[in-house]
Amino acid sequence: MSSKPVLLALHYQNDVLHPDGKIRVGLTDDSKRTALIQAAGRLLAGARERDWPIVFVRIAFRPDYANMPAHMPIFQKTRELGAVPEGQWGSDFYPELAPRESPNELVVTHTAISSFYGTPLSQLLNMLQAHELVVSGVATHSVVESTVRDAADRGYLVRVAADACAAADPAAHQAALNSMALIADVSDVQTILSRQELS
Numbered sequence: 194m195s196s197k198p199v200l201l202a203l204h205y206q207n208d209v210l211h212p213d214g215k216i217r218v219g220l221t222d223d224s225k226r227t228a229l230i231q232a233a234g235r236l237l238a239g240a241r242e243r244d245w246p247i248v249f250v251r252i253a254f255r256p257d258y259a260n261m262p263a264h265m266p267i268f269q270k271t272r273e274l275g276a277v278p279e280g281q282w283g284s285d286f287y288p289e290l291a292p293r294e295s296p297n298e299l300v301v302t303h304t305a306i307s308s309f310y311g312t313p314l315s316q317l318l319n320m321l322q323a324h325e326l327v328v329s330g331v332a333t334h335s336v337v338e339s340t341v342r343d344a345a346d347r348g349y350l351v352r353v354a355a356d357a358c359a360a361a362d363p364a365a366h367q368a369a370l371n372s373m374a375l376i377a378d379v380s381d382v383q384t385i386l387s388r389q390e391l392s
Contacts, residue, residue, distance in 0.1 A: 203330025205290035208283035329357035
């Protein structure tokens with residue numbers, strides 16, 4: 194069993210984070226966007242310094258959206274916006290928060306809400322002998338919360354880096370954090386990295 198956490202970095206993509214992106218969930222305010230990117234950058238840097246495995250999770254659909262779940266309003270809106278099409282700029286990782294060429298950094302692509310559904314994430318975590326997961330990403334009340342719930346049900350110790358997460362509605366962001374606190378440790382980047390230094 195690995196003594197190191199595995200970081201799950203969710204949806205740090207151009208259509209989500211870039212000012213020209215088509216979704217920008219909760220990040221139309223430049224100050225909030227900057228704060229999120231800085232927090233996520235600190236988390237990634239800290240994980241790399243500590244040699245943690247990092248799994249970057251991206252969402253991307255076929256350009257015709259034929260592989261998109263048909264009945265979810267959130268995905269219907271994604272299709273209307275023409276967001277995160279596979280093979281195009283919008284679905285690429287935001288450059289400042291992109292994976293590096295390293296055997297310690299892996300990429301998973303999904304087409305659902307949870308990062309586990311229909312992906313090899315569970316197998317990757319098994320290969321990494323993961324016990325503890327640190328989760329961050331956008332949006333807090335969708336991919337982050339769904340992934341955290343799946344992870345907790347699978348027996349992982351889960352920590353959520355709240356300041357490296359965001360949602361369109363601040364109330365939805367906070368409600369998701371409050372909900373996840375029942376099944377995970379919700380704190381911030383500095384606390385998570387400091388705790389690992391002491392362990």
